[in-house]
Amino acid sequence: MRLSAYFLPTLKENPSEAQIVSHRLMLRAGMIRQTGAGIYAWLPLGQRVLKRIERIVREEQDASGAQELLMPTIQPAELWRESGRYDDYGKEMLRIRDRHDREMLYGPTNEEMITDIFKNSCKSYRDLPKNLYHIQWKFRDEIRPRFGVMRGREFLMKDAYSFDLDAAGARRAYQKMFLAYLRTFARLGLKAIPMRAESGAIGGNLSHEFIILAETGESGVFCDRTWLDLDVMAEAPGFDDDLERFFARATGIYAATDEKHDAADCPIPADRLVSARGIEVGHIFYFGTKYSKPLGAVVAGPDGEPVAVEMGSYGIGVSRLAGAIIEASHDEAGIIWPDSVAPFQVGLINLKSGDAACDRVAAEVYGDLRRAGVEVLYDDRAERPGVKFADMDLIGVPWQVLVGPRGVKSGVVELKRRATGERAELSRDSALAKLTGPA
């Protein structure tokens, strides 16, 4: 992509409405624009990041055996009356009426709808187990949205729903998602700690929140110091292996949200306890027959007797993750994207646009990278080098390739790693090899 033609409205100054760093940087880097309290438009750069995050989430869901579908954003109120949540959800649910005066709602979650879809087609224990998910926009009418996309009213969420014949099966489904979540967050370049959590309005009695530690986190959390240096994925099993041991070990190291933490009854000594703030990026629940019973999701068991299916639900805040990753990875100059979610892999800077030799070399490097399948943002604007450096640092592209008069003369380009600031002068071929070779 040539930057001269790209819609990338970066800002030099901080918009006054943005207080926390991820919100400021997302606005300044031209990723998002606010259209109302807690409601954002995603501009091309932000959309690219969202798609990258979504893809990793999708790949890990698929790898775990879950199947993707897509449910609507608008739901009939009737479904929610059956579960009793139409009243329970309160003002956080956005309620609307269609032209026939039918009561509808903009879905805050999809337990009722998926259970309804499931029950209409799955009648036998032979149809189990199933895990169905989608990645869809949700709306929760938060009293007080804040922190940009991290606490928006409209947000993109992956939600999965598991159906099993018995509690043992549901436990395995829960553990598979537990593993899928750890794999997902690791790939996103995040250290997410699974913490015992309240199950809230979803209901149920087994629940973990996946938390990233960050000063700007919304909730207080507590964990064993061991977590700070632990690479929990080092000994992670495959999805088809026995997950019980891994699950026991990962959940055996103390970690709890403040609702679940009791200082008077804490299993670890004070000098090992870390008190911090965290951003919730995922939440998983086992809730048994809470929805299957009222909604009639019943299958015939092996003995022919009806059995209400055992369910769980599993959420990942996809749009929130864009903000959370920035909270965890930025510096004074701007965003530092992990390679896995970067909107472009390489930012190519022509330091002297208009100079025939620089234009030629930059265009050739651009072509070479594109042919090699690298997503590259080529800054071909007639701007000062300083402006280009500042913009490229701000938007956080992991690698920068600098083409300037000096290097062109001696036949080299400069390669800069955004995260470390490390630079090296290389021949064009070795730079290309480095950027297209194995990571």
Add this chain to the structure above:
RNA sequence: CCGGGCAUAGCACAGCCAGGCAGUGCGCCUGUUUUGGGUACAGGAGGUCGCAGGUUCGAAUCCUGCUGCCCGGACCA
């Protein structure tokens, strides 16, 4: 929802107290200059001063009502 604050050009803000030509910096456009970390100079474009009403010869400025947004809290997968 409670409490506090803000609303003037794309962005950040001054002007309001004490009514009298709509301003500054950045950004944007044109030209010159400069060319390895947001360059310099000159010229230019850009405004329903959030909306509605009131007071006044005259309102960005004073008064009333409304709306939107932000912050703290409570709430919240």
